[in-house]
Amino acid sequence: MSKLNSSDFKRYSKFVDGLARKLTKFYYSKLNRTFKVSNKLRGKGFDPVTTSDKAFEKFIKKEIGKRFPDHQVIGEEFGKKKTKSDFTWVIDPIDGTRSYVIGNPTWSNLISLNYKGNPVIGLANYPVLKKHYFNASDKVAYVVDQRKKRKIKVNKKILFKNIKMSAAFHGMLSLNKQKKIPKILKLMQFPCADALSYSHLAEGKVDVVIQCGNKIWDIHPLIPIIKAAGGVVSTWKNADAVKGGNIVASVNNNIHNKILKMLRPITK
Template structure:
């Protein structure tokens, strides 16, 4: 069994990834800023955890395409769980990352589609169809596809935290004292922080607009699609200690510059 993908196979999978983005968008866009069938899937006494018809319908549409084209592939998705998670190829799906932004009518949600090959993330996309952007990455590089055409993605240099623009979804997610204190120290060390962008912030690191994203409590579907996009643009995805991530999610640090990542990890590691 080969441990690398040949160029022709990667081309095929890359093209199919764009098909999956279109299939997902066809379901989601008619429901954005419309009646999206909001539900709360949180257990009693747990914080609000929204899901919509768009989340469920988009993942179902992606899974249907996968079963038709590559029935031997596995799937791990937020809405419908696991199917052959130990297959050679496994697709990891979050049909709407940022459902809270979606239900608020804010175009900062994304569709995350990643592909593992032999347990390793090798291809991924961060799509925002309302804006008309798909960020795609692999070890061959990363690119932005939009109405303006296709352009390569590259992170920017940020050798010092004092120069950094950082993001997190919401500081309230740092629930314990150690996490909150670590975030506060990091926020005090940087130039600017932005909130509420969910995985769209990952794309902005790959694009060279943000320098760091710090998150906690992530699942595999929240992060795996971003790993090839960041790597292909020259960036990094690590845990709060600065170590490469596995396939479990957790506390994540995304960075464009290794120096900034290491400085951030020094601050975050006591809470890791």
């Protein structure tokens, strides 16, 4: 696994911390108004994109370009900028576009910095909630809530019988498959709100998050935050979450392995 040295961590975490504040300011000054919605799937389903998604991505790319012009960039809406750099920024300008469309405040700006393909710095910014999460090393993560910054940790000591689980299948798991995992269904007792659920796990508010069909920009920014807060994250088949797909995040290895075992009937 490729890692940054301490000075690089400091440099890049300071940048994403500042970027979060700029993004929230940008939202309230430019985007907190009427927007247009279109459907990427055009009659084959519903995958909304708004004019705000595109405006956010352009803004984020501009900010990255000013500081790190040689870095590669992958954005959900505008694709990839290729260079020879080992550093790649992965951008989801609005994670939770459906929430954004209906006025639910849980949507976020997700950004990761990858070094040699490995997510090392993550940012999850929630403009309406006025809070953001990021990691400052591979062992330290923070939430900045109403401008107050504090370290966060997962709830490692929770007993399995007491876990709080946030889970959603996003219409990607058939009813027949759901019937094969009754223990998981029974544990699905807490709301799942896109990236906010992963952020809540890192903050110690929930103990397991299960989601379907995460793209790389959905999960890369959360991986370093979850791990720095002491959590575990993988696919349902226990592969590296960097590949995206069906994802499970947990507060410790013991709970993670139990959840993976419960999911096994639909991962064979």
